[in-house]
Amino acid sequence: MNAKELCEGSRANYANFITWVALDRSNLSAGRQLSVNYFIVAVILFFAQLLFGMIAATQFIFPNFLYDWLDFSVNRMVHINAMIVWMLYGFIGCVYWLLEEESGTDIVGLKLGKLAFWVLTGAVTIVVLVYLLIQTGAGKDSSLWLINEGREYIEAPRWADIGIVIVMLIFFYNVVATFSKGKWSGIAGVLTLDLVALAGLYVAGMFYMTNITHEQFWWWWVIHLWVEATWEVLVGVIMAWSLMKLLGVRRQIVTTWLYIEVALMFGSGILGLGHHYFWIGTPEYWLTIGGFFSALEPIPLVAMVVHAMYDAGSHSFKNSNHPAVAWIIAQAFGNFFGAGVWGFMHTLPQINMFTHGTQWSASHGHLAFFGAYATINIAFFYLAIQHWRGDVWMNSDTANAWRWKWALGLLNAGVVGMTVALLIAGYEQSFIERAVEGSTWGGYFSAQNHPSFQSAMVWRWFFGLMTFSGLILLIWDLLTIGKGETRKAQEIVEH
Amino acid sequence: MNETPLWASESFWKKTAIWVTAGSFLILVVLTFDSLSQTQAGGKRVPAYSVINKKIDYVYQKDLHKSMPVIGETELLFGKEYTEAEAEQLVMLGKKTTQAKNCMNCHTLLGNGAYYAPDLTKAYLDKGWVNKEMREDMMIKFLMDPEKNARTFGSNRKMPNLDITEQEAKGVVAFLKWMSSIDTNGFPYNFKTINAED
Numbered sequence A: 001m002n003a004k005e006l007c008e009g010s011r012a013n014y015a016n017f018i019t020w021v022a023l024d025r026s027n028l029s030a031g032r033q034l035s036v037n038y039f040i041v042a043v044i045l046f047f048a049q050l051l052f053g054m055i056a057a058t059q060f061i062f063p064n065f066l067y068d069w070l071d072f073s074v075n076r077m078v079h080i081n082a083m084i085v086w087m088l089y090g091f092i093g094c095v096y097w098l099l100e101e102e103s104g105t106d107i108v109g110l111k112l113g114k115l116a117f118w119v120l121t122g123a124v125t126i127v128v129l130v131y132l133l134i135q136t137g138a139g140k141d142s143s144l145w146l147i148n149e150g151r152e153y154i155e156a157p158r159w160a161d162i163g164i165v166i167v168m169l170i171f172f173y174n175v176v177a178t179f180s181k182g183k184w185s186g187i188a189g190v191l192t193l194d195l196v197a198l199a200g201l202y203v204a205g206m207f208y209m210t211n212i213t214h215e216q217f218w219w220w221w222v223i224h225l226w227v228e229a230t231w232e233v234l235v236g237v238i239m240a241w242s243l244m245k246l247l248g249v250r251r252q253i254v255t256t257w258l259y260i261e262v263a264l265m266f267g268s269g270i271l272g273l274g275h276h277y278f279w280i281g282t283p284e285y286w287l288t289i290g291g292f293f294s295a296l297e298p299i300p301l302v303a304m305v306v307h308a309m310y311d312a313g314s315h316s317f318k319n320s321n322h323p324a325v326a327w328i329i330a331q332a333f334g335n336f337f338g339a340g341v342w343g344f345m346h347t348l349p350q351i352n353m354f355t356h357g358t359q360w361s362a363s364h365g366h367l368a369f370f371g372a373y374a375t376i377n378i379a380f381f382y383l384a385i386q387h388w389r390g391d392v393w394m395n396s397d398t399a400n401a402w403r404w405k406w407a408l409g410l411l412n413a414g415v416v417g418m419t420v421a422l423l424i425a426g427y428e429q430s431f432i433e434r435a436v437e438g439s440t441w442g443g444y445f446s447a448q449n450h451p452s453f454q455s456a457m458v459w460r461w462f463f464g465l466m467t468f469s470g471l472i473l474l475i476w477d478l479l480t481i482g483k484g485e486t487r488k489a490q491e492i493v494e495h
Numbered sequence B: 001m002n003e004t005p006l007w008a009s010e011s012f013w014k015k016t017a018i019w020v021t022a023g024s025f026l027i028l029v030v031l032t033f034d035s036l037s038q039t040q041a042g043g044k045r046v047p048a049y050s051v052i053n054k055k056i057d058y059v060y061q062k063d064l065h066k067s068m069p070v071i072g073e074t075e076l077l078f079g080k081e082y083t084e085a086e087a088e089q090l091v092m093l094g095k096k097t098t099q100a101k102n103c104m105n106c107h108t109l110l111g112n113g114a115y116y117a118p119d120l121t122k123a124y125l126d127k128g129w130v131n132k133e134m135r136e137d138m139m140i141k142f143l144m145d146p147e148k149n150a151r152t153f154g155s156n157r158k159m160p161n162l163d164i165t166e167q168e169a170k171g172v173v174a175f176l177k178w179m180s181s182i183d184t185n186g187f188p189y190n191f192k193t194i195n196a197e198d
């Protein structure tokens, strides 16, 4: 087969695919068409995330698997970097989704927004190809500018960082200009201020420093103040808006709740940053400050569960999109358990001394990122597809409803299973490597070679596969749900 | 209808949110200035880069209930005495190499990173390097060709060959030596160094 045939073949396949999904963009406003672009890339990167997670998990069991071709470091980098990027894509998509309705007007800089989307997507593609094909560079600045920065979660090379900042500025301009042209609301105000903080924090991670204590100090500004402050508030905003739209909760109630959540979240999360400053060389007062404030961080998460459940219950769970509401409830609990409970369990310095840098952290990381941020994005994917199909009926008795229910079950059970397996591995490591053997290299490997650790890695692999199958089913469902549905979405009245 | 009580009023919570956020952020900024100045290289917590010319140990202090770095007499690295500027140059090369080679996505540094390979915080002081006479040579050889000089401790996990040059390897060793001198508030706990008697 030559190149031309290949090209024509794939074009034909693509055309077949488009006919098969039978989605009609004219069902969406121009702003929402931009939003679904972001969702599509988010889903693709989510798939990449899990694929590379599976490869990395396989290497824990068979270290020679793809050794020297795709080493663990490469797979893991793609796994977590794809996660960060897909979630950011998802959030941008969510904001564009609600922007026009919330402001009561069309997006101001739609063309610019589209351009930014393609620039960002082009940049992400190049970055990933370089990760996979070039992988590492020499120990000089040009490697950090062009290949990767070697800093967990924000590995993207410096040129891409700058591109990301520009794209964020365009996005931010669109949000502010659109609200200014239309109308502001409490939700709009919190959203705007939160986006300033979110984008500003990224800049804190854009500098090279030889002093590793300073470097990690600022690195945590980005990572922690994202996931435990600004992302959490962004989710609060998105959640507030969805509860209004999906369940018909009154605006004044969600806005008041939102302010309460912001106060509690920022009040605990900003100084909670200190729980990452116990052991990196920073002064001892962080043991007290970090321990104390981060121990308060679960409080807003409890408030969010109460809020979501109370609202859903008081509206007798009557809503216009069952899969989306199911995922929103999964978010409330996932956030509470993953971040609140799992985070709290290792956040006091007396405990963190032994769990720090073990599979314990990975256990918490998985449940928290999935529970807090994957879930809310998935809820929006369902919301988007419902409207893309023409605002159709999407309830428990929708055609092939088993798909969304099984995808929900497999994804959640898979992640919970991985979390428990990693927790067992983490306890074993804390005990044998840290407490008994004093964290030497010998101690590290005694813990890694221990049968309970090894079997935990096998369990993690199988639950990973469950998660991955859940995602494949989810993608299939998103492509097909509501196809051929003639009933209109259930009406929701505000009360 | 009743008046809305204060605790349920939108404007009360809006103001609270603003004040709490601004207050917390302000405290964070103040503490950030303080922490950055206390952790300048050359200060008490983070030694100057020329500490690579010295003997470094990490010893349990009974009264404090934790281990502390102990900086001793001259103990040259690669048989050379580095000036402060040369030392910084070398550690910088090492630091950039650890980033460009993506060490952090297998190892942890100061306990942060990935969990596929051992922590590097006190790696320079690890007993795994047999004794102080063999240490430097073993480290350089290992970094330059980890596959042939694999130290898998029975795990079958081998570090891949990352095309680290000899100069880069020296930089990495200098960086690890410097990092092992940082006061990490006692993490890792109960770590026995290459200097410790069995």
Ligand code: HEM
Pocket: A152, A227, A228, A275, A276, A294, A295, A297, A298, A335, A338, A339, A340, A342, A343, A344, A345, A346, A347, A348, A352, A355, A356, A357, A358, A361, A362, A364, A365, A366, A368, A369, A372, B111, B112, B113
């Ligand atoms: C949705 C919110 C959260 C997410 C996504 C999240 C995610 C993570 C991740 C991925 C790590 C590992 C970082 C690394 O690679 O080194 C981590 C570490 C940590 N998290 Fe969270 N987290 C969240 C909320 C919380 C909360 C609310 C608490 C405390 C109550 C907490 C406590 C901790 C602690 C103490 C560590 C340090 C672990 C160590 O010492 O190795 N987290 N978090």
Ligand code: HEM
Pocket: A050, A051, A053, A054, A055, A056, A057, A076, A079, A080, A083, A361, A362, A363, A365, A366, A369, A370, A374, A415, A460, A461, A463, A464, A465, A467, A468, B113, B114, B115, B116
């Ligand atoms: C197919 C399912 C998955 C598999 C097999 C998998 C596997 C892995 C592996 C092997 C690592 C490296 C851990 C280490 O350094 O020892 C990792 C890290 C991580 N994964 Fe996953 N993963 C999966 C799904 C997910 C999901 C759904 C999320 C979140 C939405 C996630 C978030 C993370 C995070 C945040 C880390 C870094 C944790 C840390 O440094 O503490 N993973 N994963």
Ligand SMILES: [Fe+2]
Pocket: A224, A228, A272, A273, A275, A276
């Ligand atoms: Fe944190």
